[in-house]
Amino acid sequence: MGTNQSDGLLKKKINRRQLLKLAGAGTVGVVIGATGLNTVASSLGYSVVEDDLTASNKVLFYGNHQSGVATSVQKHIYFASLSTVVTSKEELKELFQMWTPLAVKMMNGEEIADRTTNTYVPAEDTGEAVGLSASNLTITFGVGSTLFEKPELGLANLKPEELKVLPHFPKDQLDENYSNGDLCIQACADDPQVAFHSIRNLIRAASGKVTLKWAQAGFNSIPMIKNKKQTPRNLFAFKDGTGNPDVTNANEMNEVVWVQSGDSVPWMTGGTYLVARKIQMHLETWDRTALGDQEATFGRHRDSGAPLGKTGEFEDMELNRTDSNGKPVVPITSHVHLAKQVKDRMLRRSFSYSSGMDPKTGVFDAGLLFISFQKHPKQFINIQNSLGRVDKLNEYITHRGSAIFACFPGIEKGSFIGESLFKA
Amino acid sequence: MGTNQSDGLLKKKINRRQLLKLAGAGTVGVVIGATGLNTVASSLGYSVVEDDLTASNKVLFYGNHQSGVATSVQKHIYFASLSTVVTSKEELKELFQMWTPLAVKMMNGEEIADRTTNTYVPAEDTGEAVGLSASNLTITFGVGSTLFEKPELGLANLKPEELKVLPHFPKDQLDENYSNGDLCIQACADDPQVAFHSIRNLIRAASGKVTLKWAQAGFNSIPMIKNKKQTPRNLFAFKDGTGNPDVTNANEMNEVVWVQSGDSVPWMTGGTYLVARKIQMHLETWDRTALGDQEATFGRHRDSGAPLGKTGEFEDMELNRTDSNGKPVVPITSHVHLAKQVKDRMLRRSFSYSSGMDPKTGVFDAGLLFISFQKHPKQFINIQNSLGRVDKLNEYITHRGSAIFACFPGIEKGSFIGESLFKA
Numbered sequence: 018m019g020t021n022q023s024d025g026l027l028k029k030k031i032n033r034r035q036l037l038k039l040a041g042a043g044t045v046g047v048v049i050g051a052t053g054l055n056t057v058a059s060s061l062g063y064s065v066v067e068d069d070l071t072a073s074n075k076v077l078f079y080g081n082h083q084s085g086v087a088t089s090v091q092k093h094i095y096f097a098s099l100s101t102v103v104t105s106k107e108e109l110k111e112l113f114q115m116w117t118p119l120a121v122k123m124m125n126g127e128e129i130a131d132r133t134t135n136t137y138v139p140a141e142d143t144g145e146a147v148g149l150s151a152s153n154l155t156i157t158f159g160v161g162s163t164l165f166e167k168p169e170l171g172l173a174n175l176k177p178e179e180l181k182v183l184p185h186f187p188k189d190q191l192d193e194n195y196s197n198g199d200l201c202i203q204a205c206a207d208d209p210q211v212a213f214h215s216i217r218n219l220i221r222a223a224s225g226k227v228t229l230k231w232a233q234a235g236f237n238s239i240p241m242i243k244n245k246k247q248t249p250r251n252l253f254a255f256k257d258g259t260g261n262p263d264v265t266n267a268n269e270m271n272e273v274v275w276v277q278s279g280d281s282v283p284w285m286t287g288g289t290y291l292v293a294r295k296i297q298m299h300l301e302t303w304d305r306t307a308l309g310d311q312e313a314t315f316g317r318h319r320d321s322g323a324p325l326g327k328t329g330e331f332e333d334m335e336l337n338r339t340d341s342n343g344k345p346v347v348p349i350t351s352h353v354h355l356a357k358q359v360k361d362r363m364l365r366r367s368f369s370y371s372s373g374m375d376p377k378t379g380v381f382d383a384g385l386l387f388i389s390f391q392k393h394p395k396q397f398i399n400i401q402n403s404l405g406r407v408d409k410l411n412e413y414i415t416h417r418g419s420a421i422f423a424c425f426p427g428i429e430k431g432s433f434i435g436e437s438l439f440k441a
Numbered sequence: 442m443g444t445n446q447s448d449g450l451l452k453k454k455i456n457r458r459q460l461l462k463l464a465g466a467g468t469v470g471v472v473i474g475a476t477g478l479n480t481v482a483s484s485l486g487y488s489v490v491e492d493d494l495t496a497s498n499k500v501l502f503y504g505n506h507q508s509g510v511a512t513s514v515q516k517h518i519y520f521a522s523l524s525t526v527v528t529s530k531e532e533l534k535e536l537f538q539m540w541t542p543l544a545v546k547m548m549n550g551e552e553i554a555d556r557t558t559n560t561y562v563p564a565e566d567t568g569e570a571v572g573l574s575a576s577n578l579t580i581t582f583g584v585g586s587t588l589f590e591k592p593e594l595g596l597a598n599l600k601p602e603e604l605k606v607l608p609h610f611p612k613d614q615l616d617e618n619y620s621n622g623d624l625c626i627q628a629c630a631d632d633p634q635v636a637f638h639s640i641r642n643l644i645r646a647a648s649g650k651v652t653l654k655w656a657q658a659g660f661n662s663i664p665m666i667k668n669k670k671q672t673p674r675n676l677f678a679f680k681d682g683t684g685n686p687d688v689t690n691a692n693e694m695n696e697v698v699w700v701q702s703g704d705s706v707p708w709m710t711g712g713t714y715l716v717a718r719k720i721q722m723h724l725e726t727w728d729r730t731a732l733g734d735q736e737a738t739f740g741r742h743r744d745s746g747a748p749l750g751k752t753g754e755f756e757d758m759e760l761n762r763t764d765s766n767g768k769p770v771v772p773i774t775s776h777v778h779l780a781k782q783v784k785d786r787m788l789r790r791s792f793s794y795s796s797g798m799d800p801k802t803g804v805f806d807a808g809l810l811f812i813s814f815q816k817h818p819k820q821f822i823n824i825q826n827s828l829g830r831v832d833k834l835n836e837y838i839t840h841r842g843s844a845i846f847a848c849f850p851g852i853e854k855g856s857f858i859g860e861s862l863f864k865a
Binding site: 095132135136137138139140143144145146147148149194208209210211213217221228229230231232233234236238240242247250251252253254300301304305306307308309311312319320369371372373374376379380381383 | 519556559560561562563564567568569570571572573618632633634635637641645652653654655656657658660662664666671674675676677678724725728729730731732733735736743744793795796797798800803804805807
């Protein structure tokens with residue numbers, strides 16, 4: 018979706034690496050996005066080679082793991098849960114073989130097919146992302162437990178034991194219209210139209226093989242300080258993701274997120290489990306609550322994100338601290354206290370949604386598309402059970418949708434997504 | 442919502458103007474946003490003074506006209522239609538007096554009130570925009586015809602004759618859940634959370650005086666070429682807004698958009714009429730249509746945006762061109778041909794939405810929040826009537842919501858939004 022149009026100014030050509038060197042940016046560790054780069058170049062009288070520019074907001078499709086998990090969180094998500102209507106394992110395999118090069122192209126910021134001059138047929142690419150950059154698009158594929166229960170697919174013996182519909186948790190009010198599914202595709206990008214375009218085109222290319230079961234768009238507004246991404250805030254204004262494992266630390270990711278050899282069925286090695294929960298947030302009720310009660314509900318200070326009684330977001334929670342009366346500083350019914358009572362951890366990668374008004378109740382239809390990644394579903398289940406009935410946050414939220422998917426490991430060039438399952 | 446945190450690097454301080462001069466950017470006409478500025482500064486070994494940086498993505502609240510009309514279109518909208526529950530004109534006036542400074546603060550990227558250390562009460566600002574910049578937020582206020590029909594408000598004699606619920610157009614399938622309203626607030630910003638935050642806080646501050654009637658979020662993905670915004674594409678992949686008046690040309694805006702003295706009731710001088718239409722787009726049907734038929738439907742080429750048979754987006758449409766067989770090159774039933782049959786023009790400022798799946802039909806719940814500004818409602822009505830039953834585009838879209846609002850003129854500092862109405 019790059020362009021070769023010129024702004025008509027005479028400028029010397031330069032590529033990204035040369036420019037960074039010239040500007041000395043490499044030495045001060047500045048992260049420069051496409052726009053910034055262009056600006057630096059222009060101000061110095063250079064014009065950046067276009068292809069090179071676009072490269073700066075592309076995420077690599079290939080690797081040991083799928084993208085969209087350890088990838089630095091993007092601003093937008095379009096999440097789709099699909100039902101399959103294929104009738105054999107072979108047909109399902111062909112679906113993933115067909116999808117793989119399309120996902121690669123879109124993550125590269127390209128249309129899914131070369132344009133033809135034949136206007137008597139529908140264009141292969143729906144076209145709404147033409148002119149937009151790759152926008153750090155990631156596309157992540159997963160399979161649900163129901164896929165393995167379809168006798169015609171013959172996958173029963175390959176089902177990981179731990180891949181089951183999530184148990185009912187206290188206060189769940191789940192709607193099947195936002196729950197479960199045979200397959201999932203998570204598209205995340207810094208542009209909402211790029212994310213939506215990728216899902217639309219994958220589903221369209223699979224016409225007659227899949228149908229949409231449910232979908233949810235969401236956003237993340239990421240505060241920047243000196244070009245460094247900060248922890249985003251959810252619609253309750255609290256930072257969400259502070260306790261996450263360090264996605265750049267392979268050891269931590271292997272411990273928390275990536276399935277290791279021997280942990281599960283062999284085809285899941287290098288994969289991960291994705292939990293999606295559509296959580297309605299009752300903003301009007303929350304907004305009538307005293308700041309102190311809000312902070313006691315989360316166990317953190319709202320503005321700084323620090324543990325109660327502390328000042329820095331990343332300070333140790335020290336759950337057992339007591340005040341002068343011997344009362345816990347971080348209330349034992351607070352969200353963070355309960356979540357940390359169990360040793361399990363997970364990688365949260367959630368997005369907010371604000372879809373307008375719920376016409377039945379007249380309140381904002383808003384909340385969180387909670388997404389977490391973990392190497393075993395029990396990590397999420399244990400934490401959610403610990404929150405259980407006592408979590409103070411339950412007064413302000415309602416879980417409306419729930420799903421779990423086994424996300425394949427990553428692949429090398431020449432392979433196709435899901436190959437480990439179909440080779441097994 | 443600026444921050445004073447430092448990245449710990451030792452850099453010379455510089456302000457925006459000094460930097461632009463130093464970098465020579467002024468001389469090449471480069472538009473530099475906050476991120477780009479920061480990057481230029483860093484690469485040259487400077488650190489931009491924070492307040493100065495933030496200033497670059499603020500829109501001015503005060504002026505002859507409200508913001509959010511001639512403002513360069515932002516990436517996100519949150520549009521709210523409200524019902525009033527006030528019981529007197531005085532109370533309504535107080536509502537706008539209360540709202541004005543809040544809107545000013547939020548457009549400046551500030552919280553609506555200074556933070557207090559009293560945690561026994563709810564925080565005045567809901568807080569989810571803390572750490573985010575002003576993001577070019579604009580807040581635009583308007584009033585609907587129903588407001589003037591409330592006897593308790595005594596506004597009947599101030600109602601502009603032309604402010605009426607829009608007539609029924611062929612193929613309208615309107616839902617009152619997305620139509621009409623006593624007041625509207627249009628919040629547009631380059632960040633979705635900043636836009637939503639502003640609406641949420643204005644409604645919350647008006648608790649007991651207004652209720653939400655309907656709301657719609659939307660986005661615009663704006664292709665950039667050499668830092669210059671290009672016409673965005675709608676979800677049918679066609680450029681939307683090509684024929685717009687030049688918002689930087691005062692004459693054109695006075696002719697098309699801004700109510701002139703004598704055009705309407707005196708309090709509307711400098712104001713404009715906002716038409717909002719929630720238009721569902723049947724993507725699956727569209728995607729099965731040949732590219733040639735899609736182009737004949739719009740009357741333009743999809744990729745370039747050029748009139749059929751031409752190559753440049755902004756080339757003259759020349760509606761009467763015929764091919765070698767004497768057939769019109771731009772079909773007379775095409776959207777653009779019909780729209781241009783009447784002399785009326787308007788400023789379109791629309792946003793796409795993709796809200797997930799419609800559970801009743803299993804198709805994407807996606808489309809366009811069409812918004813147009815014009816000095817008289819008849820401009821929109823004439824064009825829409827010309828599209829009428831013949832517009833080929835009607836096969837692919839359904840109008841689900843409709844509203845029209847009279848947007849006040851702008852104000853000077855010290856005044857309050859809507860003052861011209863309450864002084865009248």
